[in-house]
Amino acid sequence: MATAERDYYEILGVERGASDGDIKKAFRRLARELHPDVSQEPDAEERFREIAEAYEVLSNPDTRETYDRHGRAGLRSGGFAPGDFDLGNLSDIFSAFFGEGLFGQGGRAARPDRGADITALVEIDLADAFNGVTVGAPIRVALTCDTCGGNGAAPGTTPVTCASCGGAGRVQRVSQSVFGQFVRTGACPRCEGAGRIVESPCERCDGAGRVLDERTLSVDVPAGIYDGQRIRLQGEGHAGALGGPAGDVFVQVRVRAQEGFERDGDDLHTLVELTMTQAALGAEVRVQHPGGEIDVDVPAGSQPGDVRPVRDMGMPSLSGGRRGDLHVHLVVTVPRRLTAEQRDLVEQLGAALGDDAYRGDDGFFGRLKSALR
DSSP: OGGGTSOHHHHHTOOTTOOHHHHHHHHHHHHHHHOTTTOOOTTHHHHHHHHHHHHHHHTSHHHHHHHHHHHHHHHHHTTOOOOOOOGGGHHHHHHHHHOTTTTSOOOSOOOOBOOOOEEEEEEEEHHHHHHOEEEEEEEEEEEEOTTTTTSOBOTTOOOEEOTTTTTSSEEEEEEEETTEEEEEEEEOTTTTTSSEEOSSBOTTTTTSSEEEEEEEEEEEEOTTOOTTOEEEETTOSSOOBTTOOOOOEEEEEEEEOOTTEEEETTEEEEEEEEEHHHHHHOEEEEEOOTTSOEEEEEOTTOOTTOEEEETTOSOOOTTSSOOOOEEEEEEEEOOSOOOHHHHHHHHHHHHHHTGGGGOOSSHHHHHHHHHHO
16 A cells, blocks of 8 residues: 555655644645545545545654654554544544534534544453453544534634525535536535634634544443444544534454353353373363363263363353353373383273273264264
């Protein structure tokens, strides 16, 4: 991709010492020009992603400092990855940062609008999914500016209705051709489709009505959650325009696998190694478990591949039903090195046991079923 080769400051067309306001203005100008819904250029979508990624880095003091010192390699080593921008919804997303009318869309007078949603990602261990846990989800969110109250105007002033469109945000242009008159409706160029004009912008939010803030949300992850499921936090997303309701935050939960365990729905599967004598005589073995260590009884005469189910020791059910089961798969190990004396004892045991000691009680078909299981 082109962004892998070009400098972020070059992409936005600003100097390295540019202020936050200069970076915002540069991005806003380029966004109007390059948004795929507006631009007819064939590479508009790719270029828009470039400027969005550049702004994502340079508008954040932490990532900007890392980039200035160490470049893209420093960002990658710090775990930064560019956002996955949905171009079909970018108008909503960037209106949350810069106010309505950024791309001249709409066609109605300015009114309160719901804020855009945010997606966050958290990772937990299987033990956390087994027990339930509260985790922090860091987000970057646009909040209503407390200086102007969200209207974008400096204290003591108010936005005025656009005289060009009368507050509609759209204007009509009539053109004449050999086929007759054509009436075209488009965003008002004076107010950029907002229907109002802020003559004295608020200094804190630069007239946007909202400011960016870094915060960490407390997320209650229920016991039994699956890898990839999302938790919705209502009203925690970007603030709405002109006092509109805030969007939501969708927290995607990734459950890290635990070594030695596989999950199948609400059931858990694990392997336990037994010695030849433990399998023959029976034993109580200790099994590591996401909820802590548990003891499992292995009956005498257990065979390789046998499965010992432990009821209600699987994952909790999100629907409120009973827990799943833990399935303990038995692996029987055979001695690899024997002394002469030990070998003699095993030979004596083999001779003493005879064929009857190995014969099961369930017949051929029972043994076949057990082997297939």
